């Protein structure tokens with residue numbers, strides 16, 4: 281079967297799963313600086329399915345695409361350590377403040393520039409915005425069919441891929457021709473760990489901006505080993521209507537953000553001793569809460 | 572024109588609860604905005620479905636009835652809806668935040684280049700003043716949703732684009748018959764003229780959908796267990812208590828992830844939202860995402876070995892102790908003292 285060109289969309293996100301007290305500012309907004317920047321968890325599941333597909337179809341290549349600030353290059357390095365072949369960092373001030381529509385437009389125009397491709401993988405959902413909208417929106421913009429919530433590649437044939445999907449109350453197996461966009465659910469296998477050889481190979485992989493801050497002898501290394509260069513694209517490298525980007529190109533506006541606070545109740549404190557439990561149950565029966 | 576549209580989801584020839592919840596909410600928004608409530612249903616063998624939807628307040632029901640629309644596929648469903656929305660120009664479009672709604676709504680928003688807010692837990696009508704352009708907007712849909720892993724709640728608006736699209740979590744809005752006698756208008760969509768082969772490149776090969784076995788959403792009393800219950804075997808204790816009290820058993824995500832309880836029983840931000848008169852939290856620490864799904868319970872009892880567990884802050888009764896000791900005593904007292 282013909283080799284596949286695979287693209288994985290990955291986002292760098294603040295780790296909202298372990299939000300401590302210092303993560304919220306006094307005004308109720310999120311203090312991103314207090315949260316570690318990580319590879320979005322379901323994008324790691326997406327990377328794993330993409331790597332499995334690459335393993336199955338000889339000669340296939342895998343490129344990670346991420347849109348974000350300069351430090352998002354970390355996501356690309358992490359991908360290279362685990363088996364990706366290339367990475368593109370899409371970075372430009374003009375993308376700042378994008379909602380999902382503007383994000384998917386920028387990503388779709390970039391993917392279009394990367395033609396030809398066969399499969400685009402994305403995570404189901406990012407843990408900061410939590411919308412799960414970017415995958416389907418990128419698919420629509422590229423006029424691709426979409427398969428959401430993938431958990432397993434059941435089979436792949438010359439022009440067909442079979443995917444098992446995880447639904448609210450069950451599973452479904454669907455088939456699609458290529459090209460196709462697939463979003464991956466957390467129930468898919470965990471991503472394989474970093475490979476020691478690849479870690480050595482790509483440890484010094486850098487974007488142009490990162491190279492600028494390096495010493496002379498570093499520059500030699502990059503001259504000789506082109507695989508260490510992480511591509512860095514800006515608005516000028518893709519064909520876009522700038523009005524459709526960033527805050528200005530985003531139809532949704534955040535009007536207000538509130539910290540979640542639950543009103544503390546005055547509670548009765550009890551022990552598991554018989555008299556306490558009996559008293560509680562008596563009260564509940566008497567006021568018809570139970571019984 | 573410029574009405575509120577609800578996408579009605581069908582599973583096993585039944586209307587999904589979330590769709591009826593959306594009709595109830597849509598009806599009250601339509602009243603506020605002095606517009607009509609319209610529904611779109613796509614599937615096969617839908618004869619007579621409109622009658623059920625009228626009762627819930629639908630003024631117009633658009634039905635696309637075709638074998639190729641069931642089971643659900645993204646491309647044909649989105650094509651029919653985009654075509655209808657383009658003609659009818661709704662001001663608001665609502666979808667359930669289900670595996671179908673979250674697959675479909677972004678596709679439509681992208682095609683129509685309009686804003687979409689995910690997983691709303693509340694919808695209101697309000698106004699907005701934009702300083703930069705000195706523009707005042709009236710009758711906007713305030714779309715209120717948790718984000719950042721449930722740590723914040725954001726109010727999102729779409730001032731300029733229409734329709735204003737939102738997906739809404741199941742169970743967070745109430746479902747109420749509007750009027751048994753209410754009648755609307757049926758409009759059939761000729762879907763055949765819209766389709767071409769490219770809409771069917773994705774094919775469903777196999778499906779295993781489990782029927783809903785539990786109804787924790789409607790339960791008056793819930794005995795919920797967390798990771799602190801310790802094992803699937805220990806969960807039996809919760810079932811015993813639930814049985815004597817006539818309650819349903821719920822669970823935290825950690826308990827579900829550990830395999831102590833089925834996913835359908837999960838309560839919280841990514842599970843079901845419940846409002847029972849009594850919620851007994853057993854071995855649940857009460858993280859923000861769990862509380863988001865049960866904070867409207869009328870009364871909360873927490874049984875936890877840790878006196879400082881966050882759930883205790885919102886509990887009416889805090890029992891500091893082991894569930895293995897406490898629950899059997901509750902069962903014993905109740906059996907002895909209820910009629």
Ligand SMILES: Cc1cc2nc3c(=O)[nH]c(=O)nc-3n(C[C@H](O)[C@H](O)[C@H](O)COP(=O)(O)OP(=O)(O)OC[C@H]3O[C@@H](n4cnc5c(N)ncnc54)[C@H](O)[C@@H]3O)c2cc1C
Pocket residue numbers: 289290291292320322323345346347348378379380381383387401402403404405406407408409410411412413414415532534686687688689716718719723725727
């Ligand atoms: C509090 C808050 C609420 C918000 N609510 C909304 C809302 O309701 N509607 C809305 O349109 N926007 C909303 N946004 C904006 C939204 O979070 C951003 O547009 C974000 O860039 C993309 O959305 P997401 O994080 O939800 O990604 P998702 O749609 O959840 O991401 C799905 C997948 O798309 C891919 N992906 C997403 N972003 C990138 C990227 N930058 N680079 C590479 N791959 C990527 C990844 O594979 C990811 O797993 C909100 C933002 C905040 C802070």
Ligand SMILES: Cc1cc2nc3c(=O)[nH]c(=O)nc-3n(C[C@H](O)[C@H](O)[C@H](O)COP(=O)(O)OP(=O)(O)OC[C@H]3O[C@@H](n4cnc5c(N)ncnc54)[C@H](O)[C@@H]3O)c2cc1C
Pocket residue numbers: 296297720721796797798799800822823824825826837838839840841842843853854855856857858859860861864874875876877880892893894895
């Ligand atoms: C985006 C996101 C969405 C989420 N959605 C949900 C959701 O929908 N629902 C949900 O529940 N969680 C959700 N979570 C997970 C949530 O953050 C917590 O991890 C989870 O609720 C913890 O479950 P728990 O309280 O059962 O477990 P733990 O936090 O481990 O608490 C166990 C408790 O049991 C007590 N305990 C231990 N032994 C005993 C004993 N013998 N007797 C009595 N008490 C005992 C302990 O003191 C402790 O308080 C979500 C998280 C994220 C990031």
